[in-house]
Amino acid sequence: MARETDPELLSSSPAGIRGAALDVLKRQAVGLKRFSRSKPMGAAGLVFVVLIVLAAIFAPVVSPYDPYASNLNENGLPVRLEGPGASFPLGTDALGRDVLSRIIYGARISLVVGLGAVALGTLFGALVGLASGYFVGKVDQVLQRVVDTLMAIPAIVLALAVITMLEPGLFNIILVIAIVIAPGTSRVVRGTVLAIKENVYIEAARSIGAGGTRIVFRHILPNVFAPIIVIASIWVGNAIVIEAALSYLGLGTPPPTPTWGGMLALEGRRHLENAPWLALAPGAAISIAVLSVNMLGDALRDVLDPRLRNR
Amino acid sequence: MRYYVLRRVLLAILVLWLVHLMVFSMVRMFPGDVVMMRLAQDATMTKESYERARQELGIDRPFLVQYGETMGDLFRGDLGDSLLSGRPVKDELGDRVWLTLHLAIMSLVIAMVIAIPIGIISAIRQDTPADYGGRFFSILGLSLPDFWTGVVAILIMSLWFHWLPPRGFEEIWIDPIKVFQQLGIPALIIGFRFSAIIMRMTRSSMLEVLREDYIRTAWSKGLSEQRVIIGHALKNSFIPVITLVGQQFSILLGGTVIIETIFLLPGVGNMTLDAVIFRDYTLVQGAVIFFGGIMVLMNLLVDISYAWFDPRIRYG
Numbered sequence: 001m002a003r004e005t006d007p008e009l010l011s012s013s014p015a016g017i018r019g020a021a022l023d024v025l026k027r028q029a030v031g032l033k034r035f036s037r038s039k040p041m042g043a044a045g046l047v048f049v050v051l052i053v054l055a056a057i058f059a060p061v062v063s064p065y066d067p068y069a070s071n072l073n074e075n076g077l078p079v080r081l082e083g084p085g086a087s088f089p090l091g092t093d094a095l096g097r098d099v100l101s102r103i104i105y106g107a108r109i110s111l112v113v114g115l116g117a118v119a120l121g122t123l124f125g126a127l128v129g130l131a132s133g134y135f136v137g138k139v140d141q142v143l144q145r146v147v148d149t150l151m152a153i154p155a156i157v158l159a160l161a162v163i164t165m166l167e168p169g170l171f172n173i174i175l176v177i178a179i180v181i182a183p184g185t186s187r188v189v190r191g192t193v194l195a196i197k198e199n200v201y202i203e204a205a206r207s208i209g210a211g212g213t214r215i216v217f218r219h220i221l222p223n224v225f226a227p228i229i230v231i232a233s234i235w236v237g238n239a240i241v242i243e244a245a246l247s248y249l250g251l252g253t254p255p256p257t258p259t260w261g262g263m264l265a266l267e268g269r270r271h272l273e274n275a276p277w278l279a280l281a282p283g284a285a286i287s288i289a290v291l292s293v294n295m296l297g298d299a300l301r302d303v304l305d306p307r308l309r310n311r
Numbered sequence: 312m313r314y315y316v317l318r319r320v321l322l323a324i325l326v327l328w329l330v331h332l333m334v335f336s337m338v339r340m341f342p343g344d345v346v347m348m349r350l351a352q353d354a355t356m357t358k359e360s361y362e363r364a365r366q367e368l369g370i371d372r373p374f375l376v377q378y379g380e381t382m383g384d385l386f387r388g389d390l391g392d393s394l395l396s397g398r399p400v401k402d403e404l405g406d407r408v409w410l411t412l413h414l415a416i417m418s419l420v421i422a423m424v425i426a427i428p429i430g431i432i433s434a435i436r437q438d439t440p441a442d443y444g445g446r447f448f449s450i451l452g453l454s455l456p457d458f459w460t461g462v463v464a465i466l467i468m469s470l471w472f473h474w475l476p477p478r479g480f481e482e483i484w485i486d487p488i489k490v491f492q493q494l495g496i497p498a499l500i501i502g503f504r505f506s507a508i509i510m511r512m513t514r515s516s517m518l519e520v521l522r523e524d525y526i527r528t529a530w531s532k533g534l535s536e537q538r539v540i541i542g543h544a545l546k547n548s549f550i551p552v553i554t555l556v557g558q559q560f561s562i563l564l565g566g567t568v569i570i571e572t573i574f575l576l577p578g579v580g581n582m583t584l585d586a587v588i589f590r591d592y593t594l595v596q597g598a599v600i601f602f603g604g605i606m607v608l609m610n611l612l613v614d615i616s617y618a619w620f621d622p623r624i625r626y627g
Contacts, residue, residue: 041443041446041447041450145322145325145326145329146329148322148326148329149326149329149330149333151558151561151606152326152327152330152561152602152603152606152607152610153330153333153334153561153599153602153603153606154561154562154564154565154568154602154606155561155562155565156565156568156569157564157565157568157583157598157599157602160568160583160584160587161334161337161338161587161595161599162337164341164342164587165337165340165341165342167342237453237454241456244456244458245456245458245569248458248569249569249572249584261458264458264459264462265458268462269462272462272465272466272469272470273469273470276466276470279462279463279466280463280466283456283459283462283463286456286459287454287455287456287459290453290454290455290456291450291451291454291455294450294453294454295450298446298450
């Protein structure tokens with residue numbers, strides 16, 4: 001898609017700038033419309049992701065109750081394990097806390113961990129992959145054996161061991177999931193770099209005297225971006241699931257902070273028979289969040305991966 | 312070919328050794344230790360009795376001394392004794408590996424049986440409702456976490472049907488009905504999640520193959536759809552699928568950890584969690600070596616079969 005320089009962009013008059021800005025917006029709106037027409041599932045995913053992000057940001061405004069406070073009835077006793085109804089849309093837990101409010105606040109942890117871990121893990125993975133793919137030989141051999149080692153341990157077992165070592169906490173959970181994400185990412189980046197290195201323009205860059213750093217960051221990195229974004233989008237959903245699984249196993253962000261996995265494990269499982277909504281609601285929240293992220297990611301992959309385009 | 316296989320085997324051993332070294336160092340950095348966990352409720356514990364217990368277990372010695380001893384034992388095929396129960400790790404694992412292997416194999420079979428037909432149909436009926444259905448199924452499988460489907464399954468079983476799977480484990484050749492009652496639903500849950508991954512790969516690999524010249528040739532020869540798809544396309548689209556199964560096998564094994572915990576199945580996965588919680592160093596090492604060993608073996612088999620199928624790789 002060739003982009004012509006907008007003449008209005010060059011003019012410095014405020015009206016010109018406003019017009020240009022409007023133009024950009026209009027163009028984006030058209031792009032969004034086209035996206036939603038060709039990828040209805042992706043558009044649906046996008047809508048849900050936006051809704052979840054907004055709910056997380058404005059949690060204090062949208063949630064009907066304080067997620068940490070026990071709600072009391074007229075006798076001054078906590079409203080324990082009340083089923084879903086008019087006053088509590090998703091019921092209350094064993095301490096009388098509103099489940100809906102806790103789920104809305106729980107979205108914060110899931111999103112922060114999901115996005116943070118993917119950003120960090122992709123960064124690690126991309127750096128290792130770039131180094132490994134560019135300096136074939138000893139560096140590559142050593143890095144790849146480390147990657148092999150990390151990939152030989154099931155993700156959840158690796159996460160379990162590392163989080164026990166570091167002790168649970170928000171940042172450590174992000175770090176742990178990043179460690180799980182990095183090896184696979186580095187593999188893909190390495191493969192892409194190896195393929196890109198064969199191109200003539202790399203040889204051309206080298207022959208005019210460009211140094212290693214310049215070649216890696218100016219000529220190789222831009223071409224690795226599409227696969228990196230594709231894997232990252234696939235990993236966001238997985239990261240949310242791993243966070244919830246760790247919380248489920250009791251190694252997530254410690255209570256009373258509401259997390260979806262923790263709600264499912266601590267309150268949900270204990271009262272599975274007499275208050276099933278305590279398990280069903282957070283589980284549904286995880287599933288809907290991950291499903292919408294995955295639907296969006298899938299559509300993104302189709303758009304960004306040229307090999308899959310028009311297929 | 313012989314050189315290639317030898318190289319791969321040596322690499323596999325190297326990786327397994329690195330896995331062992333990593334977990335060996337990691338468990339020793341866990342906060343607290345097995346004595347503390349074991350005596351957590353014991354009010355009579357004193358500093359002296361704590362130190363004595365550590366000495367008896369040998370976990371007070373320097374890191375390198377412990378490592379040397381562990382490696383020496385390992386070369387004699389001894390995985391050491393569990394710090395918590397005192398039983399040999401080999402026996403602890405021996406009691407539990409069968410259940411986990413049964414569960415893993417059943418899940419794998421279920422995943423393949425679901426995924427491959429759906430993947431094929433999705434590919435040959437691209438952009439039809441059948442394809443959209445298949446793709447949605449796949450995204451759904453990737454999105455529903457196994458601990459959640461597991462909890463829902465238990466809820467449905469116990470609350471609505473008042474039925475719980477039998478306890479204790481017998482191998483399939485001893486009591487097949489019990490195995491299916493016990494592991495059927497857990498395997499279905501793990502298999503469903505894994506099938507989503509395989510289905511995706513089957514579909515995209517099939518789509519790629521369907522565009523090859525030899526498929527056009529097969530069509531123009533006038534072969535029936537069945538012959539073209541099953542005889543020509545399926546066989547050739549299988550290699551990437553097999554590779555993926557090998558690479559992603561850790562997802563399936565990870566699933567057994569979660570599902571065994573939820574369904575209270577006495578397998579290696581369940582044991583791993585307890586071993587980590589109780590800081591049972593030797594048992595964690597044994598469990599991780601078990602999982603790592605399966606992974607390394609799977610990848611080795613995939614690599615070798617791949618090279619056998621495609622001579623270009625051997626010399627690459």
